[in-house]
Amino acid sequence: MTHLNFGQVRFENVGKNYGDFTAIPDLNLVIEPGQLVTLLGPSGCGKTTTLRMIAGLETPTSGRIMIGGQDVTRLPPNERDVSMVFQSYALFPHMSVLENVKYGLESSGLKNAEELAFKGLDLVGLREKAPRLPSELSGGQQQRVAVARALVLEPQVLLLDEPLSNLDARLRRLVRTEIREIQQRLDFTAVYVTHDQEEALAVSDRIVVMRDGRIEQDGTPFELYESPASEFIADFIGEANILDCDISSIVEDSAHIAIGDAKYLLRNRNHSVGKAKLAARANSIKLNKENTTGLTGKIKSAAYLGDHFQYEVLSDLGDLFVIDNETNHQLENGTTVGIDFDVRGLALIGGKK
Structure with a gap:
């Protein structure tokens, strides 16, 4: 697939209600291919709901979501060509690092799953940890395994939900640098959710600051810091x-x-x-x-x-x-x-x- 919209994410008048509560009133947003865009804001601002709607874990009440030019609004998660890195890593504790990374590949029926899994571990510098169990790794290493597992599926869009929140301050700095370096080297589209302003400034091409389900300001880290709109x-x-x-x-x-x-x-x-x-x-x-x-x-x-x-x-x-x-x-x-x-x-x- 080589069309020009590959990796683009587009929200068109998207709303999300939970009963009488409106989490997202009317969201219009375009994330261009190859960008790392961070959704930033305080708790309850709608950033996680927005990410979950891209993943297909939540269904919009109104509007539509496009990924790579395709309307995915009603598609289930496994038909969206996206991968997600969770806050809790979500690694299988009884599987080795290699088995964790190749799990999705094998589920897709790929015969060279192990070869691709090793390439994924090479991306995050953890090939030598392949036989280890997740419990034998540090928190930073476990998160890098989760990133490798997501990347080997070669998704149009990588979604990262508060990926560093379980790490201490030093590890957060190291892992966010690694994530950003991998994203720039491979040039994939990434949507990153955090409530940490320093983290957002460090990793993003663009930051979308949300408040009460609306976009308060959308711009580069420099623009938001130097020219705040409110x-x-x-x-x-x-x-x-x-x-x-x-x-x-x-x-x-x-x-x-x-x-x-x-x-x-x-x-x-x-x-x-x-x-x-x-x-x-x-x-x-x-x-x-x-x-x-x-x-x-x-x-x-x-x-x-x-x-x-x-x-x-x-x-x-x-x-x-x-x-x-x-x-x-x-x-x-x-x-x-x-x-x-x-x-x-x-x-x-x-x-x-």
């Missing part, structure tokens, strides 16, 4: 303080803004002169107890987290959450500090469409 996006993609500011003038694609008496030049996203909302990333706020001549605040609470300090600061702008990873001395509660901003961590929110 206060929700600004606070959800990276921790941000939402501040009031004044735009005094617009010059081409830049805006001159004022936060109190301080002035900054920021990239403009279709804003006009006047009042605006600003996202100030927690690590963009600079505290200085030696210079308190401009905007000031008072340390309300402080915490040491090894590679950085976290502060809550009372100021005329409101309570500010600050991450300081530049200094090596903790500021005590009650300390008066000067407040400044690094423009790299400031972003105007929204703007006219």
Whole structure:
């Protein structure tokens, strides 16, 4: 199959109800072939329901779903040419790694199942683990086996449902890097569900942020972080303080803004002169107890987290959450500090469409 839509996923006016509850009101979304698109959002936002509808584990109440140009809305999972990697790995505990990977191949009647299974294990660097049982592997290795098992079926679309949530922080970083490297090398379409913003930023070509069953913003990691469309996006993609500011003038694609008496030049996203909302990333706020001549605040609470300090600061702008990873001395509660901003961590929110 070589048609141009191979691997494309398309939602056309898709709705999903559970009795009187509307989980997805009206979803329109296109995932292009070869992209890794992450569905991101808080619990209950509809991201998992959306993934399950692609897999055929849930049936839309309205609209249609296309995969590779084919209407699959009413097709069962085994007729959709998709594979899924589950949060719980879902490996057969009594089977070896090799047997797990070749299980789906043998079920499809392929005579060279073992050869293909070994190739799948080569993809994830686990050929030498072929005779082991899943219980003899680490959590990261088990997840890589689950990825290999899904990939050997050569699906149009690989679905990953919170694939790293059972791993510790270090393993999450390692395995997400491996998943992304394999996806880019093989150029397959992947739909990835997570509630972890850092994970989404690290692996995605595009991020679709969902809220209450709707798409809040859809864009590249850079676009979502640098140009949040709403206060929700600004606070959800990276921790941000939402501040009031004044735009005094617009010059081409830049805006001159004022936060109190301080002035900054920021990239403009279709804003006009006047009042605006600003996202100030927690690590963009600079505290200085030696210079308190401009905007000031008072340390309300402080915490040491090894590679950085976290502060809550009372100021005329409101309570500010600050991450300081530049200094090596903790500021005590009650300390008066000067407040400044690094423009790299400031972003105007929204703007006219």
